[in-house]
Amino acid sequence: MIEHQLIEPSPLTQLQMSRSSSIYDLYLHNLKKYPREDAVLRTRDFILSRFPMDIDEQIVCLEFFYMNDFFEDLAVILHSPYIKNEVKYLYELMHQRVKTPVTKEQLYELSRVQFSHPSLHCLQLFLLVYSYYDLKIYTALDKYLEDCDQALRAVNEPLMYYYLNQRYQELLFHHYWKTDNSILASRYAYKMINAELSPRRKSRMYHILSLCQLFNGYESAMDPLNKALEIAEAQQLQSFVTSINHHTLPFIAAFHQRTEDVFTPDPIENAHLALANGDYKTTRKTLQSLTTLTPFQESYLGLATYDSRMLENSYKRFIHERGDHFFARIPLEYMKRMKTN
Numbered sequence: 001m002i003e004h005q006l007i008e009p010s011p012l013t014q015l016q017m018s019r020s021s022s023i024y025d026l027y028l029h030n031l032k033k034y035p036r037e038d039a040v041l042r043t044r045d046f047i048l049s050r051f052p053m054d055i056d057e058q059i060v061c062l063e064f065f066y067m068n069d070f071f072e073d074l075a076v077i078l079h080s081p082y083i084k085n086e087v088k089y090l091y092e093l094m095h096q097r098v099k100t101p102v103t104k105e106q107l108y109e110l111s112r113v114q115f116s117h118p119s120l121h122c123l124q125l126f127l128l129v130y131s132y133y134d135l136k137i138y139t140a141l142d143k144y145l146e147d148c149d150q151a152l153r154a155v156n157e158p159l160m161y162y163y164l165n166q167r168y169q170e171l172l173f174h175h176y177w178k179t180d181n182s183i184l185a186s187r188y189a190y191k192m193i194n195a196e197l198s199p200r201r202k203s204r205m206y207h208i209l210s211l212c213q214l215f216n217g218y219e220s221a222m223d224p225l226n227k228a229l230e231i232a233e234a235q236q237l238q239s240f241v242t243s244i245n246h247h248t249l250p251f252i253a254a255f256h257q258r259t260e261d262v263f264t265p266d267p268i269e270n271a272h273l274a275l276a277n278g279d280y281k282t283t284r285k286t287l288q289s290l291t292t293l294t295p296f297q298e299s300y301l302g303l304a305t306y307d308s309r310m311l312e313n314s315y316k317r318f319i320h321e322r323g324d325h326f327f328a329r330i331p332l333e334y335m336k337r338m339k340t341n
Contacts (some may be wrong), residue, residue, distance in 0.1 A: 006196045007031065007162045017158050021060040023047065024159035036196065040068050051077060055084045059119050060159050062091045067163045069198045071098055086115060090123055101134035102127075119160045122151035126167050138178040139323030141171055166195055170205075177212050180325040185212050203231035203240055207248065215329060218256040225249060255330070272300055280304040295322065296330070303334040311335050 007028060009017055026046055030039035047061045065074040074095055078088055093106065102110075110128060115121040125148050132140030141148070152168055155161045173188035189209040193202060210225035225248060232240035250264040254272040264270060267286055274282035283304035287297055295317040302310030311331040318328035 007159060009158045009161060013161065014158075016153060016156055017161070018156040019056070020158050021057050021160075022052075023057065023060045023064060024157065027064070027159065044068070044070055044073065048073060051080060051082065053082055055087060055117065056119075056157065058084060058087050059117070060157060062087065063119075063123075063160055063163050066091065066094060067166070067198065067201070069200045071095065086117070086120060089113070090115075090120060090127065093127060094123075097130060097134065102131035104135065107131040107135070118151070118154040118156060119164065122148070122155055122164050123167075125151050126164070126171065129171055133174065136322050136324075138174070141175045145175075162196075166192065166197075169195075173205075173208075177208070178324050178326055180329070182212050182216070182326070199231050199235040200237055200240070203228045203235070203237060206231065207240065207244060210248065210252065212326075214252060214255060215333075218252065218258050221252045221256075222249075225252065268297060271297075275300050275304055295324075296327070299331040299334055302331065303338055306338055308335060308338065311338070 007024070023043065023046075027039065027043045030042045033039070034042065043064065047064065051061065052058055062074060062077065065071075065077065074091065077083065078092055078095065093102065093110065096102070107128070110124065110131060113124065115124050125144050129140045129144055129148070132138070148168060148171070152161070152164055155164055169188055169192055173185050173192065176182075176185035176188065186209065189205055189212065192205050193209075197205065206224045206228035210221045210223075210228060213220040213224065225244060229241065229244045229249075231237075232244065246264045246266050247269060250259075250262050250266070250269040250273055253259050253262040254269065254276040257276045259273050259276050262273060264273070271283045271286035274280075274286075280303075283300055287293065287301040287304070290297065293301065295314045298310055298314040298317065302308070302314055311334055314331040315328050318324045318331070
């Protein structure tokens with residue numbers, strides 16, 4: 001599909017559009033005339049030179065910055081004396097999440113705020129779900145699914161609709177992933193990957209897709225992870241490169257017992273690698289020194305100590321504490337391995 005056609009609303013969606021922002025018109029024009037990267041940069045430069053006073057235009061500008069990874073520009077704009085308070089509040093919280101998860105206190109405050117603007121209301125609902133995910137509570141979309149759907153249908157500006165719909169598709173991907181419906185999750189993942197995503201978001205989507213493929217075999221998981229790493233290295237996304245090499249790659253390698261030439265400075269993943277290699281003593285030494293265990297760590301220690309009750313408890317914690325039916329399969333898999341060893 002031609003780049004500019006990606007952001008144009010479908011004939012059915014067009015019926016809910018009551019206006020288009022100047023940013024949408026400019027960006028659409030730029031996409032028709034220039035390659036996507038040039039179109040994005042030209043639109044960014046225009047916004048920085050003429051940041052609008054109108055709240056509708058401000059929302060679209062900040063969403064454009066956020067979705068295209070212009071986080072430094074976003075931070076500058078958020079300190080503008082002209083930015084509307086309700087816009088500033090949501091995007092400051094959104095900007096914070098790039099590096100620091102939302103706290104319980106911030107989640108409580110966010111849940112009590114009301115927004116009349118349709119785009120801000122939709123964004124608030126998505127941010128509520130993101131915040132629960134930050135707290136490792138993956139059942140949040142069950143609570144907000146109908147509200148999110150209705151809020152998205154009320155968004156009346158095409159560029160905001162395009163970006164908010166991207167966010168919604170990503171939430172649906174996470175929902176189906178965590179409810180252990182990997183086929184539907186993968187469909188949403190590839191739908192996102194084929195959209196007009198920034199390199200950072202595309203790398204992240206491939207990264208998460210690799211985890212979604214964990215139980216479909218080593219190669220199935222490593223193929224999207226290698227694509228995520230390739231994008232991250234090309235774009236110098238060092239935090240992504242580190243996360244992949246030090247955490248996700250050894251995690252997948254350990255689970256599939258394909259540990260040759262895999263190294264990591266992370267002590268937990270080293271304990272997981274030791275478990276895969278049958279070095280249960282090292283696994284026990286590392287994990288028994290911890291004061292508290294995550295459900296993952298409890299699974300590793302349960303296998304290393306041949307403790308079926310620990311594996312059962314890990315399974316229950318994945319389900320009841322996190323609503324994570326996908327990774328709850330790990331202790332079940334380790335129960336099978338324990339019986340065959």
